[in-house]
Amino acid sequence: MPxxxxxxxKKQLGARWDPGRRKWYVDAAKVxxxxxxRWLPPSQ
Incomplete structure (x- = not known):
């Protein structure tokens, strides 16, 4: 996500920063x- x-x-999804991967992520089991x-790439 941008x-x-x-x-x-962070507020809506509980997103967290992964410093090792240098990316934001969410727990897919909870979201x-x-x-x-809104943050997913378009489906093909």
Whole structure:
């Protein structure tokens, strides 16, 4: 997800920063695809 959206993602999804991978992530077991749809790449 874009850095600019981090505060909203943290609040809504519980997103966390992974310093090893240098990426934001969410626990997929706790977040539905619909909740995270805004930050997911388009389906093919």
């Amino acid at each position: 850095y600019a959206d981090k505060d909203e993602a 539905s695809r619909e909740q995270a749809a």
